[in-house]
Amino acid sequence: MPRRSRGRHSTDPTRPSQSGAASVSLFGSEGSVTGGGGSAEAALKAEAATMRLVWRRGVVRLVLVSAIAWAMLVLLALAFHLWSCNSSVAFLSALCKKDSKVLNVLDSMGLSSKPLHRCQIPVADDPNAVAIPKRTPNTIVKKLSYITVDKQDKDPSPLFGGRQSWKQREESFKLNSTMKVHCGFMKNSGADMVSIDVKYIQKCKFVVASGIFDGYDIPHQPSNISRRSQKLFCFLMVVDEVSLDFIEKNTTVKIDSAGGKWVGIWRLIIVHRLPFDEPRRNGKIPKILTHRLFPQAWYSIWIDGKMELIVDPLLILERYLWRGKYTFAVAVHKHHRSIYEEGDAIKRRKRYARPLVDLQMKMYYYEGMEPWSPKKKIPSDVPEGAVLIREHTTMTDLFSCLWFNEVNLFTPRDQISFGYVVHRLGDALKFFMFPNCEYNSLFILHRHTREHSSKVEWAKTIDEIVKKGLKESRGGLGLWTPYPADLSSVELPAVKRTSPAG
Incomplete structure (x- = not known):
């Protein structure tokens, strides 16, 4: 009685073996995986590019919002400074820095609320x-x-x-x-x-x-x-x-x-x-x-x-x-x-x-x-x-x-x-x-x-x-009337500004 082999299958050269089929199938699967991987990679790149764009826009918006907020804060502080300088309330007026560069610049432009330098006039009483x-x-x-x-x-x-x-x-x-x-x-x-x-x-x-x-x-x-x-x-x-x-x-x-x-x-x-x-x-x-x-x-x-x-x-x-x-x-x-x-x-x-x-x-x-x-x-x-x-x-x-x-x-x-x-x-x-x-x-x-x-x-x-x-x-x-002397050689004296506001 012939012995049965355990764990072994008979091979037929005319039909592909399971391992060959598996191999072909695996090859085919590899081909499918390789092709799908390219699409996924492109999708990932596109997604990454989109995210970078979103991040860039977000950063720009954040910078702009921060700049606007900072400018508003500066303007608010400046407005308070100018207001305090003109306030009749002693405490607020005391906060005013009357020699500040801000007031000097605005004063030089003719836009200043800088307090005028006042002093008591020695006038008669009555x-x-x-x-x-x-x-x-x-x-x-x-x-x-x-x-x-x-x-x-x-x-x-x-x-x-x-x-x-x-x-x-x-x-x-x-x-x-x-x-x-x-x-x-x-x-x-x-x-x-x-x-x-x-x-x-x-x-x-x-x-x-x-x-x-x-x-x-x-x-x-x-x-x-x-x-x-x-x-x-x-x-x-x-x-x-x-x-x-x-x-x-x-x-x-x-x-x-x-x-x-x-x-x-x-x-x-x-x-x-x-x-x-x-x-x-x-x-x-x-x-x-x-x-x-x-x-x-x-x-x-x-x-x-x-x-x-x-x-x-x-x-x-x-x-x-x-x-x-x-x-x-x-x-x-x-x-x-x-x-x-x-x-x-x-x-x-x-x-x-x-x-x-x-x-x-x-x-x-x-x-x-x-x-x-x-x-x-x-x-x-x-x-x-x-x-x-x-x-x-x-x-x-x-x-x-x-x-x-x-x-x-x-x-x-x-x-x-x-x-x-x-x-x-x-x-x-x-x-x-x-x-x-x-x-x-x-x-x-x-x-x-x-x-x-x-x-x-x-x-x-x-x-x-x-x-x-x-x-x-x-x-x-x-x-526009001819002057009775030649002024072409006259050089004006050098000017030294005695005040930053002048």
Whole structure:
């Protein structure tokens, strides 16, 4: 009987063995696994790429959100800082770092809420106790009159400042007991007032004057004004027709029985036929030529239209004029002492055409105006021109005329020409330059309703001014009249900025 083999299978060469089948099947399976693996690998790569993209987008979003959150936090901290600096709460105000770089930068841009440097003004305690002294006698210049017609001017609509020649300009600085000079208000040249206003101002011996042109502000009511000052002073707000229309639309204007217009304590004085095409020049008329606009005035205090007076005007006259026996008072500039530093700041801030500012300063330097130094008798050549305090003597009035003539002939930046006129008159004008911190304590400063800007301020070259038609037609003509000397070799003195905000 044949034996059975255990665990063995008979093999048939004509049919494949199970192992061969298994092998083929395994091979086929390997082929399937290999092909499927390629698809899976591609899918994994695609998925990884998608994930990387998602991660990248997520990181970008995270960075952006973090940056926005950080910026919001910084802005919030800055807002709190500025708010604390202006807070009336003592604890919050104490948190303010008043010399911080942030406030200095914003201050330099004219955007700052940086607290003004204020100090207590040593004024008298009671306006009712102030004794008004006798008028200052006229000594050097005893009689002053004004040129109102230029013989060489054949224009039926003459220039407001006249056509002052270089020779007339030079002669006007030579002091005599009797003088006749250009001082605006040439015959039929504009800046007219109606008869109602002319009649009203004839009674005004003590004047607080201000002005708004081209609708940049509304009148701000003074505070802390005594009853005595309310009766003694005329509060006169000089406006043009555009500003009057703006004021009537934005505040209450009352009309008295005589037809005069009032905004609170301010009597509006409307000026018609503005003589200049540059609003800043028009604003210099009531500011500098106060004695010409209000010829009956003995004393005047000028404040810019954006200011709110907070000190009794009688106390101001006592502090800045009568106590020291001065006839003119103005504050020292916040940052600058030299007119060349002021001119440099005007150019950097684009407050007037750079080449024209340079030309005016070259004339002044050629004519002997040195940069300010401690050796000079006055604390600064540059004033804060927004507050002017005057007794209207012939010498003070002459100074105002000469100052206006410079503003009329050259750029309207009166802080440059102020120091030059003081330099030319020497010790003849007895005036007081008081500390800037006291100046800041006289008023509350409000922002303009809008900022003024003219195209000429951005001009970089003379050619640009000419080609673009930016040249003024009725002011600054001295900048376009051949100067009687060669200024091409004049180099302006180097300017060293004395303040990071200046």
